[in-house]
Amino acid sequence: MGYLKKFKSVLYTDDTPHKIASSxxxxxxxxxxxLLGLHTIxxxxxxxxxxxxxxxxxxxxxxxxxxxxxxxxxxCLWVGMKVTGVRHLFTGIDWDSITFxxxxxxxxxxxxxxxxxxxxxxxxxxxxxxxIIYHIAVxxxxxxxxxxxxxxx
Numbered sequence: 001m002g003y004l005k006k007f008k009s010v011l012y013t014d015d016t017p018h019k020i021a022s023s024x025x026x027x028x029x030x031x032x033x034x035l036l037g038l039h040t041i042x043x044x045x046x047x048x049x050x051x052x053x054x055x056x057x058x059x060x061x062x063x064x065x066x067x068x069x070x071x072x073x074x075x076c077l078w079v080g081m082k083v084t085g086v087r088h089l090f091t092g093i094d095w096d097s098i099t100f101x102x103x104x105x106x107x108x109x110x111x112x113x114x115x116x117x118x119x120x121x122x123x124x125x126x127x128x129x130x131x132i133i134y135h136i137a138v139x140x141x142x143x144x145x146x147x148x149x150x151x152x153x
Contacts, residue, residue, distance in 0.1 A: 011140045015053055021134035023052040025126040027060020032076060032122030034115050039064070060129065073118070077110065080117025086110065 013020060030043040039061045047057035064072045081087070086109065 011137060013053060013056065015056075017134050017137035017141060019052060020056055020137045021130045022050075023047055023054075023056035024060040024133045025130035026050070026052060027057040028063050028129045029060075029122045029126035030057075031061040031064040032072065032118050032125060034118045036069075063125070063129070072121075073114075076117035076121045077114050078117065079121055080113030080115070081110075083116050083120065084113045086113045 011020070015023075026046050027043040030039050030046065033039055033042060035042060040058055043057040043061045044054050046052070047054040081089075089110065
């Protein structure tokens with residue numbers, strides 16, 4: 001199923017526009033989460049917890065996907081660095097003795113900016129996506145109601 005079909009299927013539910021938009025927004029928030037590998041589970045659980053549409057929440061997660069996650073996380077790190085005041089990605093790497101442990105040690109100063117950036121971008125993206133999806137859902141449901149009335153009459 002393509003992304004456009006998944007997105008359209010969001011509008012085919014009988015939920016209210018608020019519930020559709022809230023479900024999608026929670027999914028978008030979790031899609032930007034630094035908890036890589038847990039995005040889908042967290043969106044599903046959050047939707048269940050708040051009585052939202054679990055399918056729509058999972059669709060929202062896939063705003064970030066294997067093709068968009070690297071640029072999205074890079075942008076989130078940049079935002080986090082600006083907000084927290086971190087100025088340097090790397091302080092100076094000894095390329096001759098590089099190991100995984102060495103990289104982790106050299107990058108640990110980026111953990112807080114990454115968490116701040118992903119959270120901030122996730123919240124802003126969720127709010128924006130709520131209003132966009134709400135507006136689309138209202139328009140779609142009005143259109144669907146008009147088509148239904150034409151068929152009945």
